Amino acid sequence: MTSSGFVTDTARVATPTDKPRVERTIHYVQNNFWAGERFSSLPDAQAAAVAWCQSTAGLRIHGTTAAAPAVLFDTDERAHLLPIPADYDVPIFKTVKVHRDFHASVGKALYSLPETWIGSTLDVRLDSEAVKFYHRGELVKQHPRQPAGGQSTDPNDYPADKAAYALRNISKLQATCEHHGPHIGLYAA
Numbered sequence: 001m002t003s004s005g006f007v008t009d010t011a012r013v014a015t016p017t018d019k020p021r022v023e024r025t026i027h028y029v030q031n032n033f034w035a036g037e038r039f040s041s042l043p044d045a046q047a048a049a050v051a052w053c054q055s056t057a058g059l060r061i062h063g064t065t066a067a068a069p070a071v072l073f074d075t076d077e078r079a080h081l082l083p084i085p086a087d088y089d090v091p092i093f094k095t096v097k098v099h100r101d102f103h104a105s106v107g108k109a110l111y112s113l114p115e116t117w118i119g120s121t122l123d124v125r126l127d128s129e130a131v132k133f134y135h136r137g138e139l140v141k142q143h144p145r146q147p148a149g150g151q152s153t154d155p156n157d158y159p160a161d162k163a164a165y166a167l168r169n170i171s172k173l174q175a176t177c178e179h180h181g182p183h184i185g186l187y188a189a
Helices: 020-034 042-057 069-080 160-166 170-179 182-188
Strands: 092-097 103-106 109-112 121-126 130-135 138-144
Touching: 020 042, 092 103, 103 121, 109 130, 109 138, 170 182
Parallel strands: none
Antiparallel strands: 092 121, 103 109, 121 130, 130 138
């Protein structure tokens, strides 16, 4: 839940049955507001829409509630609304591919994923706080949001034999070199 007191629950693309009340309103607006109208500009259309809502759509008797929507809103619903927040964190949804370096690029930043996801395409939800990766609707990884050019790498995403090199762990790499012999260890140091 957000500071606004609600969560955005998006519907699937091209599935009007997920949102029948929203879809039904579109036909009403098309047939009663847009039908035969011509507008000279976007501000002209917006002003006409506001006037139509106040004088026509809001004052009609609604078939389901048997009341005028504007009156019902003023008497029952307005008291339950929270103040409008200063800003609303609109999430961004996209699809990304996990590259051979164990990272996917989201919002011009890099985020690591486990080796099993290399070459896979994952769905991503990006907001101001977090980046969440999903495969077929299941969360597979979450990172804190990084600024453009940033990187969030989880050492656990790398196999044990590649982690030291990939994470540029100098002391671990030197220890590996020393394991191959004192001269190689001295050279690495």
